[in-house]
C-alpha cells in the first residue's frame with residue numbers, strides 16, 4: 696500500500712541531497728519507489744559527468760530506471776556489501792530509528808541491500824514523518840504459507856489484508872514470486888519487538904519494519920529544503 700501524500704518537490708530534494716553523498720568508486724544500493732527514483736536519476740546525471748560507480752538494484756523498477764539513466768549495474772546475488780544504499784520509506788519514526796517500507800512490495804530485496812550497506816540513507820518527504828509508527832506493515836509471504844501467516848499476524852494483534860493491485864485481477868505477486876499481507880497493528884509501540892515476532896513466523900519471507908538500519912534520513916519539504924535526521 697503506497698503512501699502518496701507527499702509533494703514531488705519534496706521527494707526530489709531529498710533524493711538529490713542523498714545522491715550528492717555518493718563518491719567516486721562507490722558501490723551503491725539503488726532503492727525502489729518514487730523518492731529513490733529521484734536519487735537514481737541524479738546518479739545517472741553524475742555518471743554522465745564522469746562519476747564511476749556500480750549500482751545494485753532492489754527491484755525490477757530500480758533496475759530498469761538505472762539502465763535507462765546509465766548507471767552500471769551488478770547483480771544483487773553477487774554482492775555482499777555496498778558502500779552506501781539510498782532508499783525511500785512509507786513512514787519514518789521521528790527518532791529515525793524505525794521505518795515502514797514495502798509500499799511497492801520491494802522490501803525483501805531492499806532489506807538485503809540496506810543490511811549490506813556501510814551507510815544506509817533514507818529519503819522521504821516530510822509527510823512520511825510520524826511520532827509513532829501506525830502505517831500498515833507489509834509482510835511478504837510464501838504463497839503456501841498464507842493461511843498460517845495470517846493466523847500468526849492476528850495472534851500478534853494485527854489485521855492482515857492480502858494486497859491487491861488496481862490494474863491486476865488477483866493478488867499482487869512480488870518480484871520474488873510471493874504474496875503480500877498489509878498488516879494493520881494500530882500504533883506500533885515497540886517496533887523492534889514486532890520485527891522480531893514477525894521474522895520468527897515460518898513462511899514470512901520478509902516484513903517491512905526496518906529497525907536500527909538507517910544511518911541518516913533526508914527529509915525534503917514542499918519548498919525544496921532538506922533536513923537530515925540521524926538516529
Ligand SMILES: O=C[C@H](O)[C@H](O)[C@H](O)COP(=O)(O)O
Nearest residue numbers: 728729730783797798799801
Ligand atoms: O516497496 C517499496 C519501497 O519500500 C519504497 O521505498 C517505499 O514504498 C516508498 O516509496 P515512495 O518513495 O514512492 O513513497
